[in-house]
Amino acid sequence: MANWFRKKNTSEALAPEEVIPYEIHVPSRAHLDSPLLTVTGVQRSFQVGGERLDVLKGIEMELKPLQLVMLKGRSGSGKTTLLNLIGGLDQPDEGEIMFLNHAFHLGSDNERTLVRRKEIGFIFQSFALMPLLSAWENVELALRMAGVPRSQWKERVAYCLELVGLGKRMHHRPFELSGGEQQRVAIAKAIAHKPSLILADEPTAELDSQMGAQIMSVFRNMIATEQVTICMTTHDPTILEVADHVYEMVDGKFVS
Numbered sequence: 001m002a003n004w005f006r007k008k009n010t011s012e013a014l015a016p017e018e019v020i021p022y023e024i025h026v027p028s029r030a031h032l033d034s035p036l037l038t039v040t041g042v043q044r045s046f047q048v049g050g051e052r053l054d055v056l057k058g059i060e061m062e063l064k065p066l067q068l069v070m071l072k073g074r075s076g077s078g079k080t081t082l083l084n085l086i087g088g089l090d091q092p093d094e095g096e097i098m099f100l101n102h103a104f105h106l107g108s109d110n111e112r113t114l115v116r117r118k119e120i121g122f123i124f125q126s127f128a129l130m131p132l133l134s135a136w137e138n139v140e141l142a143l144r145m146a147g148v149p150r151s152q153w154k155e156r157v158a159y160c161l162e163l164v165g166l167g168k169r170m171h172h173r174p175f176e177l178s179g180g181e182q183q184r185v186a187i188a189k190a191i192a193h194k195p196s197l198i199l200a201d202e203p204t205a206e207l208d209s210q211m212g213a214q215i216m217s218v219f220r221n222m223i224a225t226e227q228v229t230i231c232m233t234t235h236d237p238t239i240l241e242v243a244d245h246v247y248e249m250v251d252g253k254f255v256s
């Protein structure tokens with residue numbers, strides 16, 4: 001895999017002669033045939049009341065660029081545990097997780113945090129918005145946290161909120177928005193810093209089926225316009241239908 005760099009705070013690929021130093025070494029998204037993420041032989045256990053609980057027992061998976069990938073499995077089967085590993089929030093006991101050219105199973109907390117801030121966006125079932133901030137301010141906060149220069153905030157916040165269909169609700173606070181609209185603010189937050197991967201844990205679970213379908217349509221639009229890959233968990237069979245690939249977890253492993 002070629003090891004090009006990206007210009008800071010831009011998502012466009014650079015030709016080799018234009019390469020400039022960048023604190024995180026990220027291959028160009030132009031390499032669409034290489035997997036964005038590979039998970040090999042991953043195991044994760046927890047100590048619960050003096051007993052060992054084996055949750056992930058040898059996970060093999062791959063996320064290809066620009067795909068919408070879904071994880072399904074019964075409650076407690078380990079989907080969130082896996083998302084946490086993929087997002088670099090946790091590390092496996094065994095196995096390998098390669099994200100871009102970063103070995104998440106080996107890196108320190110600090111290294112994973114740096115990669116995560118630049119390259120990953122998270123979306124949660126419960127939206128996780130700051131209740132006293134407007135939609136605009138919530139997205140702006142995400143840019144501030146990601147270290148994006150202030151001069152770029154205005155244009156990017158407006159763009160992201162338009163992208164999720166909230167152009168007319170930018171200055172509303174979460175309690176003035178429907179559940180679906182709040183989740184769209186959360187999506188705008190997650191993509192604001194131009195990550196290459198979005199991880200979403202049950203993003204439609206709190207929404208009715210119509211709002212859930214709208215979120216899926218926003219996800220599809222984001223993949224096309226923002227060149228992201230999305231990996232999400234869901235229990236909803238109608239949502240599963242729009243996936244490019246579904247992994248089903250049974251007894252700590254995927255079944256095909």
Ligand SMILES: Nc1ncnc2c1ncn2[C@@H]1O[C@H](COP(=O)(O)OP(=O)(O)OP(=O)(O)O)[C@@H](O)[C@H]1O
Pocket residue numbers: 046047048053055073074075076077078079080081082
């Ligand atoms: N940090 C932890 N310490 C102890 N046990 C944990 C920890 N994290 C997860 N578990 C246990 O691991 C199992 C899998 O949990 P996980 O949240 O990954 O499941 P899930 O498939 O996401 O479930 P749901 O669909 O209900 O969200 C559960 O039995 C849970 O209690």
